[in-house]
Amino acid sequence: MVERRKPIWIKEAIEKVMEYKLRGEDELVSIHECDERYLSEPLIADHDVPPFNRSPYDGFALRARDTENASRETPLLFEVIDEIGAGQVSLKQVGHQQAVRIMTGAQIPDGADCVIMLELVREISEAGNKYIEVKRRLQDGDNISFQGEDTQKGSPLIDKGERVNPGIKALLATFGYSQVKVAKKPTVGIIATGSELLRPEDELEPGKIRDSNGYMIESQVLRTGAVYKKYENCADDLESLYEAMKTALQECDILITTGGVSVGDFDYLPEIYKRMGAKLLFNKIAMRPGSVTSCAEINGRLLFGLSGNPSACYVGFELFVKPYLRYWMQSDRPYTRYITGELKMDFPKPNPFSRFVRGKISYEDGKVYAEPVGLDKSGVVTSIAWADSLIVLPGGTRGYRAGDEVDLILLEDQQGSGVPWQERKFSKS
Ligand SMILES: Nc1nc2c(c(=O)[nH]1)N[C@H]1C(S)=C(S)[C@@H](COP(=O)(O)OP(=O)(O)OC[C@H]3O[C@@H](n4cnc5c(N)ncnc54)[C@H](O)[C@@H]3O)O[C@H]1N2
Numbered sequence: 001m002v003e004r005r006k007p008i009w010i011k012e013a014i015e016k017v018m019e020y021k022l023r024g025e026d027e028l029v030s031i032h033e034c035d036e037r038y039l040s041e042p043l044i045a046d047h048d049v050p051p052f053n054r055s056p057y058d059g060f061a062l063r064a065r066d067t068e069n070a071s072r073e074t075p076l077l078f079e080v081i082d083e084i085g086a087g088q089v090s091l092k093q094v095g096h097q098q099a100v101r102i103m104t105g106a107q108i109p110d111g112a113d114c115v116i117m118l119e120l121v122r123e124i125s126e127a128g129n130k131y132i133e134v135k136r137r138l139q140d141g142d143n144i145s146f147q148g149e150d151t152q153k154g155s156p157l158i159d160k161g162e163r164v165n166p167g168i169k170a171l172l173a174t175f176g177y178s179q180v181k182v183a184k185k186p187t188v189g190i191i192a193t194g195s196e197l198l199r200p201e202d203e204l205e206p207g208k209i210r211d212s213n214g215y216m217i218e219s220q221v222l223r224t225g226a227v228y229k230k231y232e233n234c235a236d237d238l239e240s241l242y243e244a245m246k247t248a249l250q251e252c253d254i255l256i257t258t259g260g261v262s263v264g265d266f267d268y269l270p271e272i273y274k275r276m277g278a279k280l281l282f283n284k285i286a287m288r289p290g291s292v293t294s295c296a297e298i299n300g301r302l303l304f305g306l307s308g309n310p311s312a313c314y315v316g317f318e319l320f321v322k323p324y325l326r327y328w329m330q331s332d333r334p335y336t337r338y339i340t341g342e343l344k345m346d347f348p349k350p351n352p353f354s355r356f357v358r359g360k361i362s363y364e365d366g367k368v369y370a371e372p373v374g375l376d377k378s379g380v381v382t383s384i385a386w387a388d389s390l391i392v393l394p395g396g397t398r399g400y401r402a403g404d405e406v407d408l409i410l411l412e413d414q415q416g417s418g419v420p421w422q423e424r425k426f427s428k429s
């Protein structure tokens with residue numbers, strides 16, 4: 001008699017995985033290697049930015065009060081007492097009717113309290129001395145980029161667990177981090193199972209297909225920021241798969257298998273979990289694709305049994321593996337982020353389980369729309385490549401129509417969410 005599995009809710013499955021969440025260790029890396037890594041300490045400004053009052057223009061620094069009577073009709077003459085570029089500091093004190101020629105980024109000299117742009121003055125040379133003619137009144141503080149106006153010493157700038165993007169890297173450099181403390185990358189073991197699997201370099205043979213899931217999972221792992229260890233594909237053979245998994249478990253932080261989790265004659269994962277003495281967290285989820293997604297735990301390590309069907313495998317990773325890995329790397333927003341949008345076309349097929357349809361988002365007149373891409377079957381591989389989102393169609397007794405409001409899980413998002421997607425009542429816009 002074939003085992004009858006009782007499906008659990010997606011929310012419940014995510015919770016069961018996250019019951020075993022762990023924070024990994026930290027490591028120091030060169031700033032050149034910190035891209036896409038998760039910070040393992042917050043970034044706090046340890047000095048003002050900019051660190052000194054500086055000129056935002058190429059011009060002349062002078063005293064605003066000396067320009068009080070300047071006008072187009074009565075231009076005032078200022079003596080140019082020094083010339084500085086960015087990186088230079090003038091040792092002169094700017095006095096009455098004096099100016100320092102100053103380039104963008106240079107520190108405002110003592111005495112000066114405003115800057116006038118080069119284009120707005122007439123330059124005059126007389127007997128080896130330089131002067132400028134100022135034809136307008138300036139206010140104290142005009143054209144000065146003030147110390148600390150960008151950020152002040154002590155300001156918290158970036159939280160621990162944020163993923164380094166170009167802006168964060170710029171801040172790390174600004175505050176002198178030649179070495180950055182980041183979360184160590186967990187190693188994810190990947191074993192693709194199935195006697196039908198060929199490698200990309202192999203010629204097709206009758207009844208066989210090339211393994212695509214193994215490579216797809218490699219990419220999904222890398223997209224979270226973790227690293228993978230890919231093992232040889234394993235035929236549907238209980239003994240050799242058991243041995244391969246035992247070895248992989250010793251070498252990796254978590255193990256992902258794909259295929260062999262359903263109820264077929266050669267689906268050995270359920271038996272292997274038992275033999276290992278692993279605790280089964282779930283093996284059936286009320287969702288499609290990915291209903292057979294399984295997870296087991298042994299000695300605090302998780303074994304994810306993703307479906308062999310490519311679309312199901314993909315969705316299983318995004319919903320259940322990704323948050324576990326992101327949390328490991330210090331993220332407080334480990335879940336896939338979602339937005340809402342309007343369904344662009346009818347989806348009449350009713351389904352008792354929530355569906356995750358590979359979709360594409362478009363924006364029209366400020367509104368978000370989504371439409372399915374490709375064939376919506378669990379065994380389909382092409383639609384994954386075309387999708388930027390998963391259109392969530394909660395389980396119900398009827399289908400969906402164009403114009404219905406749906407949740408859209410963003411597949412390429414790196415920001416993440418503090419709360420997981422979870423089933424909600426169907427709402428019609
Ligand atoms: N009697 C039942 N049959 C099935 C059920 C069920 O509940 N009762 N569930 C179906 C669902 S839903 C899914 S999903 C699949 C899950 O299958 P498995 O996880 O056991 O995976 P396999 O049987 O090994 O393979 C399924 C399918 O995927 C192809 N595959 C496998 N590995 C790869 C790979 N690395 N790259 C590309 N494609 C792969 C494989 O050739 C099969 O076509 O079970 C249903 N059956």
Ligand code: MOO
Nearest residue numbers: 289290291312378
């Ligand atoms: O796990 Mo299956 O993908 O629901 O079709």
Ligand SMILES: [Mg+2]
Nearest residue numbers: 260262264267
């Ligand atoms: Mg199977």
